[in-house]
Amino acid sequence: MHQRRMEPPTASESSPIQLSDQAAEALAPFSVEVREAFIRYLSLRDMSAADEVVIAILKDHVPSRKVEHIPTNLTDESTLMGDLGIDSVSISDAVFVIEEIFDVSIANKDLANLHTVGDLRHYLRGKVARTTVS
């Protein structure tokens, strides 16, 4: 007892792509498919794979009572607070997980303008594009 458990994502073990410690920890709760999507994004800059990861993080923050009532395929128009029922504190937590995994920083003034799944998806695309260029 009293040993700290930390399960590394299995996808990274068979991949030449090395995840940062914080990305590995933040991805640990997600399915193999999500972890593999992140590897695909990292290795190929496949932005649709990045979308998969973002959607998984958002779904993970949907309150239990709402889980059965949201569509399997979220649309860009789905609002985070209204349609997904994620309150502002949980949005902060979801954004923290996105920051940890994608190694980006999302400023308060930007966060205030992110209301829908599409807002977040497009914002992240812009953000990682800039990171890649720099």
Next chain:
Amino acid sequence: MPRQALVTGLGFITPIGNDRQTVEQSLREGRHGFTPVEFLNNPDLSTKVIGTIKDFVAETPNWRDWHYPKKYVIARETLRSLSPHGLFALCAMDQAIADAQISSAELTDGETGLYCASAGSTMVLHHHVARLLATKGERCGPLGVVSSIAGTLNFNLAAHYGIRGAVGGYVAACASSSHALGCALDDIRLGRQKRMIVVGAEEITPESILPFAAMRALSGNADPATASRPFDQERDGFVGAGGATVMIIEEAEFAQQRGAPVYAEFAGWGQAADGHSVAVSHPQGSGLADAITRCLKDTGLTPTDIDYINAHATSTPAGDRSEAHAFRTTFTNVGAKPRVSSTKGLTGHPLSMAGVMEAAFCSLAIQEKFIPGNHHLQTPDEACEGLDLPRATLDEAPRTVLSTSSGFGGSNVGLIFRQS
């Protein structure tokens, strides 16, 4: 007639049981809740025994690692802002609410308040602060504050149960939840609330327990059967413990009108401080003696009215001696000889939670008609001369019971419960 308060609900997640029946059985049969431990995989540590919570695994900051009995259904959005002792508290609160036969709607009408006590989660706070420092202040889990700082219990429980009355926390180390109970009683007496829920909880991690080893306050005894032995000549420190206990008290007429089950009357309380040391009790127990005197005065009772004292006594050399002196001053010297025991011989010392846990034991003892014994006591310290320290639990019905608590800075509290 001044308003009275009744104890109407109890919930237990403790080293000696996770429900009322098991706790009572453990107290009657002298079953301790201790388990050998090797913190941080370090066999060189002197701390070898702790009071553990069975059927729960909650030893990391990550709620996804935790396991708890399936009968507790907790949504992930609730778990996300809890620390391990918050999980214990939520489960104990579910029990207490069911025990008091209160519907969830009744909790939200503003007539119910919530006072909590814990040291917060050192482990979870450390986890988040470590990330903060590693990123030079740029990144930290957004739920780090509400899941870890002292106050985390009231933040989470008030939100989860929709409590809209008085909500707050009490921080006086090992006297904390006794202060919470006393102030809850005052709120009922003053007519501010009809019902108060008092919660004490602590977690059992290296971060929460080992700092007391640095103070030389923990037992180095590796034998679970003798490591915690309050009032014994051979005692060498306390055994760390944790868990959660919840007590619900209600204004008497309000409780009677709704046909609430009743354990006991919460009859009065008193507090006084030593003004002596940051960490060590006054050698003669002067603050505790004053707290007991004020408690008796508040209740309108005399020392000879007390049948049983559930002592704070944690099994530290200085603390138990000081408490024994306080009892001799307030009881022995005026010809009163109540039964005295410390149930920490079975539970260990759960810090902020101790006061409400032992107040709950006293309520159980009154209702179920027994007096818990000093199960690990062999040879009493000479400072205990004149005190009646039963070894085994007695089949005696105590009518009036005093529970004492003492915390760092010399804070002392006495609470009196009696048959209703």
